Amino acid sequence: MPFKPAENPKCPKCGKSVYAAEERVAGGHKWHKGCFKCGMCGKMLDSTNCAEHENELYCKNCHGRKYGPKGYGFGGGAGCLSMDSGAQFQGEGPTTRDASSAATARRIWTR
DSSP: OOOOOOOOOBOTTTOOBOOGGGEEEETTEEEETTTOBOTTTOOBOOTTSEEEETTEEEEHHHHHHHHSOOSTTSSOSGGGOOOOOOTTTTTOOOOOOOHHHHHHHHHHHHO
16 A cells, blocks of 8 residues: 655645644634735735635735725825815815915904
């Protein structure tokens, strides 16, 4: 009877066999210790800060950025606001005030 080695699970990131001494488990898969890092920022992960999505590992922050809710109120301040000119609204650009209305607004606020 020929020798048949035991089947070891394959790492989803590199596709090589994962042995018990070097395995990390997340998302129902076994990963190498070196492959167990965030797919966006490259930060090394552990069981408390990892999130798996479609056989890719992410830290909690990067997973939230990539797959979390989008839109106003979810970005965390002025850093996420866009400088959109509104060109998608049939040529209606942003409204600008002329110099006289800006001066009037300044007088009202300084009183």
